Amino acid sequence: MTQPKPFPVDAAVLGAIRPMQFRDASRVAELHRAAMGNxxxxRLGLPFLQQLYQAMVDSPWFIGFVYVEGDDVRGFIAGSVDTSKMYRDIARRRFMFLGPAAALGALRAPSVVPKLVETVRYFGVSGAEDVPGESLFCSFEPQLRGKRVSGHVNKVFFDELAARGHARVKITTETDNEGANRQLLSWGFKDTRRFVFYGKNMVTYVLDLVGHPRVEPTSRHPAI
Ligand SMILES: CC(C)(COP(=O)(O)OP(=O)(O)OC[C@H]1O[C@@H](n2cnc3c(N)ncnc32)[C@H](O)[C@@H]1OP(=O)(O)O)[C@@H](O)C(=O)NCCC(=O)NCCS
Incomplete structure (x- = not known):
């Protein structure tokens, strides 16, 4: 695979990216559902997603950024310095909000229940447990796609992990997600593991951050 070229940074795009905040949760939930509704x-629905993002932004294990135009959040990335610790943390602290929202979502879409059970074993099947830094979700309005806005947001996220001493980052996606696969391969992500998760073919990618021509260890996100 050829080495990725340095990333041409557009100062205006970079300036429109800021850390995700509690107030962004409802808009981020909408963007999440628009791109990853299935x-x-x-499928647990907007109220659950909103609770999930509110819980994540309050967690010290969370890193997230939004891309804004004026007051409008038009895209985001959400990840973690350690996903399993973050999920355990928010399940413990925010169960009273997440539990009822998930139960209501499951009532509306009962077919998600077996999937929820399978999620418990997710960390066992997705691999790369030795890579704690992870990009979990990202979504951009369709008009922004293919313009490297998402590439800038990725860069900011990877710069943040590198600044916090992470040598690698992982991302799991579906093998048929063309947009995500194209972008990740262009960044030089390596395909480390394939597995089937609830009937879907998944791939876990890992990227070396150290010495990567597009990554500069720079922190733009408050550490809680
Ligand atoms: C996945 C997703 C975030 C990718 O975003 P995107 O807008 O296609 O990403 P980018 O604009 O950074 O472009 C990706 C690649 O397209 C090509 N490209 C984009 N703009 C280009 C340009 N001006 N010139 C040349 N190539 C370009 C490049 O190959 C680029 O990679 P590179 O910048 O590393 O060279 C986006 O499709 C999306 O929001 N999808 C829905 C949600 C989703 O699937 N999330 C991911 C779950 S893991």
Whole structure:
């Protein structure tokens, strides 16, 4: 595979990216559902997604950024310095909000229940447990796609992990997600593991951050 070229940074795009905040949760939930509505979390519905993002932004294990134009959030990335610790943390602290929202979502879409059970074993099947830094979700309005806005947001996220001492980052996606696969391969992500998760073919990619020509260890996100 050829080495990725340095990333041409557009200062205006970079300036429109800021850390995700509690107030962004409802808009981020909408963007999540618009692009990933058929995923497990998406099918639990907007109230659940909103609770999930509110819980994540309050977690010290969370890193997230939004791309804004004026007051309008038009895209986001959400990840973690350690996903399993983050999920355990929010399940413990926010169960009273997440539990009822998930139960209501499951009542509306009962077919998600077995999927929820399978999620418990997710960390066992997705691999790369030795890579704690992870990009979990991202979504951009369709008009922004293919313009490297998402590429800038990725860069900001990877720069943040590198600044916090992470040598690698992982991302799991569906093998047939053309947009995501094209972008990740262009960044130089390596396909480390394939597995089937609830009937879907998944791939876990890992990227070396150290010495990567597009990554500069720079922190733009408050550490809680
Ligand atoms: C997945 C997703 C975030 C990718 O975003 P995107 O807008 O296609 O990403 P980018 O604009 O950064 O472009 C990706 C690639 O397209 C090509 N490209 C984009 N703009 C280009 C340009 N001006 N010139 C040349 N190539 C270009 C490049 O190959 C680029 O990669 P590179 O910048 O590393 O060279 C987006 O499709 C999306 O929001 N999808 C819905 C949600 C989703 O699937 N989320 C991912 C779950 S893991």
């Amino acid at each position: 995923s497990l979390w998406g």
